[in-house]
Amino acid sequence: MKLEIKNINKSYKKGTVKALDDFTVTLTPGVYGLLGPNGAGKSTLMNIITDNLNADSGEVLYDGENIKKLGKNYRSILGYMPQQQGLYDDFTLNRFLWYMSALKGLKKKDAKEKITSLLKTVNLTESAHKKLGGFSGGMKQRALIAQALLNDPEILILDEPTAGLDPKERIRIRNFISEIAEDKIVLISTHVVSDIEFIAKEIILLKEGKLISHNTCNSLTKEIENKVFEVEIDKENLKYFQDNYRVSNLSHSEDKIIVRIVTDTSPKDYKIQKVKPTLEDLYLYVFEGGK
Amino acid sequence: MKLTLYEIKKVISQKVFITILVLSLLMNGFILSYTQLNKSDNYKLSHTKSYSEALSEYSSLSTDKATQKIKDKLLAYEILSDFQVLATTDDKRMAKDSEKALKEYKKNNPQAYAEAEKMSKSGEDFSNEKQMLEDISDQLEYIQFYPDFINEMDERAERQSKAKLFNDENSFSYKNLFKTADDYRALQGTKLEIGKITNVLTVGEYKISDYLVVAIIFLMCIYLFSFERDKGLYNLVRSTRKGRLATILSKLVSLGILTFLVSVVFTLSNFAVSACLYGFDTMNVNIQSFAEFRNCTLPFTVGEYYLVFILSKASSMLAFSGIFALFFGIFTNAVLKYIACGGIVGGELALYFFISADSPLSFLKYINLFYFSDTFSLLSTYLNLNVFSFAVNILTVAFVTIIFILVVSSSIVAVIFVKCNQQLRKNKADLIIESFKKKFCKINGSTRLISGESFKFFLQNKYAVFFLMLIVFSVFNCFGQEEYTYSSKSDYIYKIHMEYLEGEVTTDKLNYIKEKENYIKKLESKLNNSEFSDGMMGVITNTIENESNALYKIKEQYNRIKMLKQQGIEACFVDENVYGVFVSDPRREWMSFAFLSLILIVSIPSINTCEYKNNVICLIRSNKNGKLKLWLTKVMIGLFSTILSFICAYIPYIIRFINTYSLKCLSYPLNVIEMFESGKTISILGALYVELISYLFVAILVFSLVTFIAVVTKNNLISMLLSTVVIFIPTVVLNRNENLRAGNIFESNFIMPMVIIITICLILAVLFITLAGKRFTGTGFTQLRRSYETGN
Numbered sequence A: 001m002k003l004e005i006k007n008i009n010k011s012y013k014k015g016t017v018k019a020l021d022d023f024t025v026t027l028t029p030g031v032y033g034l035l036g037p038n039g040a041g042k043s044t045l046m047n048i049i050t051d052n053l054n055a056d057s058g059e060v061l062y063d064g065e066n067i068k069k070l071g072k073n074y075r076s077i078l079g080y081m082p083q084q085q086g087l088y089d090d091f092t093l094n095r096f097l098w099y100m101s102a103l104k105g106l107k108k109k110d111a112k113e114k115i116t117s118l119l120k121t122v123n124l125t126e127s128a129h130k131k132l133g134g135f136s137g138g139m140k141q142r143a144l145i146a147q148a149l150l151n152d153p154e155i156l157i158l159d160e161p162t163a164g165l166d167p168k169e170r171i172r173i174r175n176f177i178s179e180i181a182e183d184k185i186v187l188i189s190t191h192v193v194s195d196i197e198f199i200a201k202e203i204i205l206l207k208e209g210k211l212i213s214h215n216t217c218n219s220l221t222k223e224i225e226n227k228v229f230e231v232e233i234d235k236e237n238l239k240y241f242q243d244n245y246r247v248s249n250l251s252h253s254e255d256k257i258i259v260r261i262v263t264d265t266s267p268k269d270y271k272i273q274k275v276k277p278t279l280e281d282l283y284l285y286v287f288e289g290g291k
Numbered sequence B: 001m002k003l004t005l006y007e008i009k010k011v012i013s014q015k016v017f018i019t020i021l022v023l024s025l026l027m028n029g030f031i032l033s034y035t036q037l038n039k040s041d042n043y044k045l046s047h048t049k050s051y052s053e054a055l056s057e058y059s060s061l062s063t064d065k066a067t068q069k070i071k072d073k074l075l076a077y078e079i080l081s082d083f084q085v086l087a088t089t090d091d092k093r094m095a096k097d098s099e100k101a102l103k104e105y106k107k108n109n110p111q112a113y114a115e116a117e118k119m120s121k122s123g124e125d126f127s128n129e130k131q132m133l134e135d136i137s138d139q140l141e142y143i144q145f146y147p148d149f150i151n152e153m154d155e156r157a158e159r160q161s162k163a164k165l166f167n168d169e170n171s172f173s174y175k176n177l178f179k180t181a182d183d184y185r186a187l188q189g190t191k192l193e194i195g196k197i198t199n200v201l202t203v204g205e206y207k208i209s210d211y212l213v214v215a216i217i218f219l220m221c222i223y224l225f226s227f228e229r230d231k232g233l234y235n236l237v238r239s240t241r242k243g244r245l246a247t248i249l250s251k252l253v254s255l256g257i258l259t260f261l262v263s264v265v266f267t268l269s270n271f272a273v274s275a276c277l278y279g280f281d282t283m284n285v286n287i288q289s290f291a292e293f294r295n296c297t298l299p300f301t302v303g304e305y306y307l308v309f310i311l312s313k314a315s316s317m318l319a320f321s322g323i324f325a326l327f328f329g330i331f332t333n334a335v336l337k338y339i340a341c342g343g344i345v346g347g348e349l350a351l352y353f354f355i356s357a358d359s360p361l362s363f364l365k366y367i368n369l370f371y372f373s374d375t376f377s378l379l380s381t382y383l384n385l386n387v388f389s390f391a392v393n394i395l396t397v398a399f400v401t402i403i404f405i406l407v408v409s410s411s412i413v414a415v416i417f418v419k420c421n422q423q424l425r426k427n428k429a430d431l432i433i434e435s436f437k438k439k440f441c442k443i444n445g446s447t448r449l450i451s452g453e454s455f456k457f458f459l460q461n462k463y464a465v466f467f468l469m470l471i472v473f474s475v476f477n478c479f480g481q482e483e484y485t486y487s488s489k490s491d492y493i494y495k496i497h498m499e500y501l502e503g504e505v506t507t508d509k510l511n512y513i514k515e516k517e518n519y520i521k522k523l524e525s526k527l528n529n530s531e532f533s534d535g536m537m538g539v540i541t542n543t544i545e546n547e548s549n550a551l552y553k554i555k556e557q558y559n560r561i562k563m564l565k566q567q568g569i570e571a572c573f574v575d576e577n578v579y580g581v582f583v584s585d586p587r588r589e590w591m592s593f594a595f596l597s598l599i600l601i602v603s604i605p606s607i608n609t610c611e612y613k614n615n616v617i618c619l620i621r622s623n624k625n626g627k628l629k630l631w632l633t634k635v636m637i638g639l640f641s642t643i644l645s646f647i648c649a650y651i652p653y654i655i656r657f658i659n660t661y662s663l664k665c666l667s668y669p670l671n672v673i674e675m676f677e678s679g680k681t682i683s684i685l686g687a688l689y690v691e692l693i694s695y696l697f698v699a700i701l702v703f704s705l706v707t708f709i710a711v712v713t714k715n716n717l718i719s720m721l722l723s724t725v726v727i728f729i730p731t732v733v734l735n736r737n738e739n740l741r742a743g744n745i746f747e748s749n750f751i752m753p754m755v756i757i758i759t760i761c762l763i764l765a766v767l768f769i770t771l772a773g774k775r776f777t778g779t780g781f782t783q784l785r786r787s788y789e790t791g792n
């Protein structure tokens, strides 16, 4: 099972905004983290994969066949959770999930089983008969996740699934996703690096529509192995560091400040300690260029 | 001040609001002109020019001279009617009387007699002119009598005050008597002239615009008071420096300003529409010159009355806005708001209509929002109310009440807003239902798409309410009578004959026809008899013409019946006018079609646009059944609504018609009617069915077009607006087109045209639906994002 995304180009507003630029990647079962700043083209890519949007050129192949040709068959193995939170406010969660099962063409018996277990998974059984309009942001988000999983999808596309979730729910969902991801292709876009740091098989870095890098977490962080430092500085120097280095973290210790920086050239004259890079450091390194 | 402008802008920049405002203005004008145009025998409409000419002619004369001149003219009309009676009647005694009268006229009023003779020869119908002159003469008479009426008031007060009932100087009756006398005394010497105030009367009687304005006020209250609260924005607003008193005051002031403006716009548009139909009123005449304003004690000219009317109408609307604002301030719960506002409107309306003027509770009728907004009666009647046994004029009462309402409700609303927590609490009823559901409802539902889709359309988007109202409306519409106006005298005679003849052919009926034939012959022999004067001859010729026209129509039909009989088809006498209209009436066809398309325009788009509005289109389309099957389900729901609307739009008229004329010959051939003579043989009912079927296909075509527009624009309001432009407006414009309609198909061989109509409709409908479906299921949405970002 694999999903090939080949040479996708997509521009908006008659070519003035290039959302995706010759984007190519091949996905196999496992979790993929899609990282990129706002406007990088993540949602655009997901809309193309879910056949909601036509690419200007290029194609998406599922096991070697164009998804447009597969049509219904492709969509029946697809689970998609879009980014925006607009929902049917007058639907109760129960009705919403049944409606989605209808859209996914489930049988009544399967649907019932699935809905009951998914409600437990996302911890919303208590709210099953509340109207979606009265849901909090995080509850809506969880309802959307449940919906995406209804048909046991082989391809699961999640656009910022953890936005607005509290830490407890975030961990819960993260663990659940990694649990079910074994035989599925899961593509998660997010700004919260820690969400995917440990569960993602591979990370895809996207910037202004271009594929920057595509590799496992470890080998990506290896790239900046010798570039992350912790520096102990005085308060007066903080401004200087913020202006000249990518500061990924700050912490106070007594009257000193410890800044964590990602840089090609390490600063001299300071008390420096090399540290193990994380994905967050990589993110900064890639997307906050020039320093 | 700045805040107020922001608030006003908030309302005005709502597309929904502007659309509703424009649509209701259009509808208002449409209904006003439609009701006026449908008034039969309305000479003011057809003789606008000659009416104003006559008015200026007579107003230049002195009252006495004008009266005399009109009297002479009216006399001529009277003589004319004697001519007609004499020439045509069968009754010997009546003939003799008329003859005698005519001789007398000839001797005493030779001039009028000559004129009548001239008119009778022309054979025209003078009833409109006569009506016009009678109206003018009535007004002249009233003007002469008015000074007496005013003077009488004084005398009566004197006289009555001596009666026992009025002994107590502190009683209301006593005070009322003298106040009345005083008020009228001021009118002594008012100069009265003839003129016309058709617009004043038309607009004064017209109530629809009031209801529309009240509805719009309600809408504005939603925008001003509910929107922010529902979105939880009040917490934000109230936490700022000017967020309390200044905010609520500016909201109230903007509601007032907007209400005032909307009301003025509606009233002005009413006057404009009326003036388009009837021409201008006589502006510089005192308003008391018209009998309708006999009791009015306000010293206004017609022009000033216009201004006062517009202002008082707007003020009465302000009272509504005050009350609504009060309820919007008190209740946080939407349902309670609706109930309270609906309750006060309904209650006041009921009190206004059902309490009679002499009931002890009559103050509830008069101190009533709807009485205040009935500006015409308010200004034209003289009424003092008993306020703690003082006699106070209703105008003062109205003014004070409105001010009172405004002050009290604004202060209450302001205090509530400033002091009380404005956070949205969860509705108690909802909470109870939820906890109940949690206990008893299982995870259950249906995996059929149609159930989810219908829930969305009918319950979430509230179209169930819409259709329920439509059904109730059409059930009411099934009752009542249809009016058929006769276009000519011979039509009228024909109708009288047919009342007897309708139904199967019997010898009695054939004899009746013979009798009528003889009568015409008799009249004809009178013609050869030269004892009559020229005028009489004219009248007789006229009558012969009318009678024989009617009879000819009957005999022709009889021939057709015989022809059909030869072919072995049973046929009977039917009233050609009534049944003709029943099967084919361009006006009604266009009206029903306009009504139907309006329903479809309002309801259909939301089936296809709600996904875009809710931003869930991407979510839905990525599922197995999220494209074609979803589309087909939507089309099914649309078709169902179309058929329902179709029934509501077309069937009530048919039921009403059958009730009115108790059509007993529905199963007999239509072809006995001349218009349909050459067509294929079909029963009247059959024709009706065929017609309805072809209309249904036209309705489906409209449905598919609206659907197409909705899918292309992806926005509810824009598609409503666009389909109004594409479908509704052309329909209204074509309203009177006689060639372009389905009813024509029976005049020739109906099978071919019918097949053509249905195929064309089908092909186009399928085309539109497929194109729309392609767009819906396709992935070519370059504007996917924008549509849900800017969509409302």
Ligand SMILES: Nc1ncnc2c1ncn2[C@@H]1O[C@H](COP(=O)(O)OP(=O)(O)OP(=O)(O)O)[C@@H](O)[C@H]1O
Binding pocket: A012, A013, A017, A018, A019, A036, A037, A038, A039, A040, A041, A042, A043, A044, A045, A083, B782, B783, B784, B785, B786
């Ligand atoms: N419908 C549209 N019309 C015009 N431009 C668009 C449209 N949709 C997206 N864009 C543009 O395409 C680019 C990529 O947008 P996209 O939504 O894919 O970014 P994203 O990576 O999902 O951002 P975020 O992290 O904020 O969700 C942006 O520059 C955006 O402005």
Ligand SMILES: [Mg+2]
Binding pocket: A042, A043, A044, A083, A159
């Ligand atoms: Mg995005």
